[in-house]
Amino acid sequence: MEPLMLVRLMYVSQPVGPVTTTMTTLILEKSDKNNKKQDITGLLCQGSGLWMQVLEGERSKVNLLYARIMSDRNHKNVELLSLEEITQRRFGKWSMALVYLSKDDPMVQMAHPEFDPYTASAKDAFFILDELIKTGTPIINTAT
Numbered sequence: 001m002e003p004l005m006l007v008r009l010m011y012v013s014q015p016v017g018p019v020t021t022t023m024t025t026l027i028l029e030k031s032d033k034n035n036k037k038q039d040i041t042g043l044l045c046q047g048s049g050l051w052m053q054v055l056e057g058e059r060s061k062v063n064l065l066y067a068r069i070m071s072d073r074n075h076k077n078v079e080l081l082s083l084e085e086i087t088q089r090r091f092g093k094w095s096m097a098l099v100y101l102s103k104d105d106p107m108v109q110m111a112h113p114e115f116d117p118y119t120a121s122a123k124d125a126f127f128i129l130d131e132l133i134k135t136g137t138p139i140i141n142t143a144t
Contacts, residue, residue, distance in 0.1 A: 031096035082122035
């Protein structure tokens with residue numbers, strides 16, 4: 001049997017309407033349940049009127065999930081930032097982790113005041129994600 005081709009996909013979108021704690025909790029619970037079934041891992045950054053998400057897994061499964069996200073009425077201005085083949089997962093232990101991205105966050109303000117994921121390169125966006133993960137504490141959903 002051929003080994004599965006793993007990919008990492010990163011996109012940015014804007015939520016339609018306000019993002020509440022209840023909405024975020026529902027997204028994480030649904031992601032945790034569905035992503036475990038599909039062996040998809042990743043990270044969701046939320047804040048400043050944006051969602052920036054990284055999805056990792058088998059190519060066809062990640063593509064199907066991204067297609068659903070693009071047609072989801074809770075998202076607008078969905079834009080693909082990066083799609084690459086990978087040999088190893090970066091977020092393998094998380095079915096979906098959450099990191100808050102806030103304009104008020106001193107790290108974002110001082111280190112990267114110019115950051116706009118819609119105009120940033122994929123390399124710069126991943127750099128910001130890595131910095132956020134190092135300086136913050138990702139909220140890992142453990143719902144079953």
